[in-house]
Amino acid sequence: MRLSASAQILRCGLAAAFAAAALLLPPASQAKGQDGKPADKAEQKLPDPLTKEAIRELAARLSDAEVRKLLIQQLDRAAVPAVAKKDDDMASMARSMGSDLQRIRERAAVVAASAGDFPGVLAQLAVRVADPHPPSRLWEIAGWFLVILAVGAAAEFAVRVWTRAAQQRCELQPAEGLSAASVRFAHRAGIGLARLAAFTAASVGMFFILWQGHGAVRFIVLLTLSAIVGARVFMLFVGLLLEPATPRLRLLPFGDRAARVLHWGLARLAVLFVFMRVVVTIFVHFDAPPEALILFATLGSLLFILLMLDTIWRVRADVGGLIRGTGESGPLRRLLADTWPALAALYLAVVFVSRLYDMLLGDSVQSNAPILSVFLLLALPLVDMLACRMLAAVMQRPAAAPESSAVADSFEPVLRRAIHIVVLVSGFLILADLWELNMFAMAERGFGARITSALLGIAITSLLAWILWEVARTAIDQRMASESAPAGSDIKPASRLRTLLPLLRGTLQITILIMAVLSILAALGINIVPLLAGASVVGVAIGFGSQTLVRDIVSGAFFLMDDAFRLGEYIEVGDAKGVVEKIGVRAVILRHHRGALNVLPYGEIKRLRNTSRDWMIMKLEFRLAYDTDLKKVKQIIKKVGQEIAEDPELSKDLIEPLKSQGVAATDDSGLVVRVKYMARPAGGGAYTIRREAFARIIKSFAEAGVKFAERRVTVNVPAGVSPDVAAAAAARATGDPKAGG
Numbered sequence: 180m181r182l183s184a185s186a187q188i189l190r191c192g193l194a195a196a197f198a199a200a201a202l203l204l205p206p207a208s209q210a211k212g213q214d215g216k217p218a219d220k221a222e223q224k225l226p227d228p229l230t231k232e233a234i235r236e237l238a239a240r241l242s243d244a245e246v247r248k249l250l251i252q253q254l255d256r257a258a259v260p261a262v263a264k265k266d267d268d269m270a271s272m273a274r275s276m277g278s279d280l281q282r283i284r285e286r287a288a289v290v291a292a293s294a295g296d297f298p299g300v301l302a303q304l305a306v307r308v309a310d311p312h313p314p315s316r317l318w319e320i321a322g323w324f325l326v327i328l329a330v331g332a333a334a335e336f337a338v339r340v341w342t343r344a345a346q347q348r349c350e351l352q353p354a355e356g357l358s359a360a361s362v363r364f365a366h367r368a369g370i371g372l373a374r375l376a377a378f379t380a381a382s383v384g385m386f387f388i389l390w391q392g393h394g395a396v397r398f399i400v401l402l403t404l405s406a407i408v409g410a411r412v413f414m415l416f417v418g419l420l421l422e423p424a425t426p427r428l429r430l431l432p433f434g435d436r437a438a439r440v441l442h443w444g445l446a447r448l449a450v451l452f453v454f455m456r457v458v459v460t461i462f463v464h465f466d467a468p469p470e471a472l473i474l475f476a477t478l479g480s481l482l483f484i485l486l487m488l489d490t491i492w493r494v495r496a497d498v499g500g501l502i503r504g505t506g507e508s509g510p511l512r513r514l515l516a517d518t519w520p521a522l523a524a525l526y527l528a529v530v531f532v533s534r535l536y537d538m539l540l541g542d543s544v545q546s547n548a549p550i551l552s553v554f555l556l557l558a559l560p561l562v563d564m565l566a567c568r569m570l571a572a573v574m575q576r577p578a579a580a581p582e583s584s585a586v587a588d589s590f591e592p593v594l595r596r597a598i599h600i601v602v603l604v605s606g607f608l609i610l611a612d613l614w615e616l617n618m619f620a621m622a623e624r625g626f627g628a629r630i631t632s633a634l635l636g637i638a639i640t641s642l643l644a645w646i647l648w649e650v651a652r653t654a655i656d657q658r659m660a661s662e663s664a665p666a667g668s669d670i671k672p673a674s675r676l677r678t679l680l681p682l683l684r685g686t687l688q689i690t691i692l693i694m695a696v697l698s699i700l701a702a703l704g705i706n707i708v709p710l711l712a713g714a715s716v717v718g719v720a721i722g723f724g725s726q727t728l729v730r731d732i733v734s735g736a737f738f739l740m741d742d743a744f745r746l747g748e749y750i751e752v753g754d755a756k757g758v759v760e761k762i763g764v765r766a767v768i769l770r771h772h773r774g775a776l777n778v779l780p781y782g783e784i785k786r787l788r789n790t791s792r793d794w795m796i797m798k799l800e801f802r803l804a805y806d807t808d809l810k811k812v813k814q815i816i817k818k819v820g821q822e823i824a825e826d827p828e829l830s831k832d833l834i835e836p837l838k839s840q841g842v843a844a845t846d847d848s849g850l851v852v853r854v855k856y857m858a859r860p861a862g863g864g865a866y867t868i869r870r871e872a873f874a875r876i877i878k879s880f881a882e883a884g885v886k887f888a889e890r891r892v893t894v895n896v897p898a899g900v901s902p903d904v905a906a907a908a909a910a911r912a913t914g915d916p917k918a919g920g
Contacts (some may be wrong), residue, residue: 448490
């Protein structure tokens with residue numbers, strides 16, 4: 180029911196009166212104070228704009244309860260939109276995915292329906308290319324293009340004939356070593372590029388001679404020529420690496436069959452790739468319908484993947500053998516060698532689906548990531564094998580240097596693993612860059628910016644620490660093996676370097692570990708200065724509290740610097756003696772000749788006697804009768820000394836031969852004749868000579884009638900003493916245990 184004009188005027192007047200009353204009168208909840216003025220209990224709000232001065236003024240005039248209430252209200256208002264925003268984002272993402280799927284289904288139906296119109300699209304493109312001439316002129320242009328290629332081929336053939344002798348000399352020249360092989364490869368690549376340059380120059384020159392000023396023809400011909408040249412450059416280097424017809428020039432470790440299959444397969448892929456790029460570029464340049472472009476790109480990509488799968492399947496066994504390697508392979512490598520064709524097929528399927536997804540959503544020709552990713556995965560194993568082969572060539576040593584060859588064999592596995600890791604990480608980073616994947620930005624949304632931004636630094640630090648430790652450990656182990664005694668030889672003291680290398684290895688291991696841990700903590704954003712300061716304080720505390728430990732360590736360092744003893748040497752320290760079996764940071768461990776172990780802290784060693792260093796003089800004593808012919812004794816000793824010097828097993832440790840020193844002393848029973856010689860103590864050679872010298876001298880004395888002195892005791896028996904008593908006294912004087920008492 181419509182109101183009258185007076186009623187409408189009355190309603191507006193009442194509304195205005197109520198509004199004025201609401202603005203002028205205080206709220207009902209506002210009470211009056213004792214002084215008659217109203218207390219300011221209205222709901223407080225944050226000032227706008229929110230400046231520092233406004234915040235301080237608001238906090239000064241509000242009570243604690245009001246500030247707390249205002250803070251809670253502000254937090255509630257900030258929290259509710261966040262939840263709503265999150266829900267809105269999830270709903271928006273779901274709607275976007277549903278919309279994309281709907282667009283893909285609709286676009287796929289349109290592309291499938293346009294398959295019958297594809298010949299008409301080609302006819303329209305022919306009209307646009309030939310404009311203003313009739314489309315039949317394209318056949319004439321195709322004929323002239325064949326003439327251009329023929330002229331280029333003739334120029335290439337002329338250069339080929341001219342360089343044939345140089346190529347034959349290069350191929351027949353032996354290439355031993357990496358430098359010679361690299362020079363030969365560069366020479367052959369230069370000859371091939373020169374031939375290709377002649378083809379390119381002649382073809383382009385002939386084109387400009389025949390060109391009549393038609394822009395579309397110029398574009399297509401130059402595009403096709405550039406694609407042909409690019410494909411031929413690719414196949415030139417593939418042929419130099421695989422050499423299907425000349426195995427001795429082959430740089431990659433493939434058999435003849437695998438080389439032929441790979442060469443033919445890569446040639447097919449290169450031709451199909453450049454053909455697809457040329458056609459797609461022409462479609463885009465001349466504004467072909469997007470459905471026709473998607474249809475052609477989809478069928479071409481499918482054919483490309485099928486050809487690649489055919490090549491992969493035919494060389495699966497050869498590549499699997501290269502993945503396993505020649506030695507004992509681990510379970511991961513065996514699994515990869517068995518499953519790599521399936522993994523490659525899965526990757527190609529994912530690439531095809533993602534490419535089709537992008538095209539159906541409208542991104543038809545912008546991204547080259549799928550094709551480049553495929554070529555990258557093909558190139559990574561080749562780069563890895565080529566780098567390993569270059570490493571083998573660098574590490575190869577002539578047969579006349581077995582020691583250098585052993586060192587190279589020790590380092591080669593470590594460097595091979597480093598090459599594998601570097602190639603794998605580099606390929607992963609390049610692949611991520613091709614697909615425009617910012618992994619750190621993606622991870623920051625889930626794990627936090629501080630940790631994810633440091634992942635690269637942590638990985639590089641760990642990789643460098645591992646490589647440094649492996650190289651150092653291999654070098655130390657190799658040096659220790661060369662300094663050790665050969666298998667089957669007698670035990671002999673180790674060299675000074677062999678003694679210090681275990682301590683150096685342990686020190687390096689601890690140092691690399693500490694540096695790696697500190698670098699990782701610093702990369703994570705942790706302040707390591709307090710850790711270093713704390714470590715220094717702990718070190719000072721240990722130094723003051725463990726003076727004995729510090730004394731042992733410092734004394735041991737000086738003993739090692741003075742080269743006082745080495746592993747395998749026989750030393751005497753007070754009443755402890757034995758062979759040095761282990762050298763630690765705090766103590767040295769001796770193995771007594773009876774088997775007992777003596778642990779001697781360095782700080783307890785006051786005087787040390789080393790009986791195994793450089794040389795020693797051995798002295799032999801013989802007690803002979805007074806009537807012995809000393810000249811005959813001297814001749815016998817000289818003869819025995821000559822025999823020992825001529826013995827190859829004994830002479831290797833003999834420095835000075837046996838010499839007679841004559842009579843050194845006399846006693847009641849005979850003459851003491853002394854013999855000495857100088858020998859090397861290593862391996863117990865001096866004691867072996869002593870044992871043999873005793874045996875031969877005693878035997879020679881017996882043959883020559885030289886008698887040893889016998890102990891005699893002269894007993895003066897007074898008159899009237901019984902003979903039994905005299906015999907008992909004589910037995911007691913000579914030490915006879917049977918003597919009665």
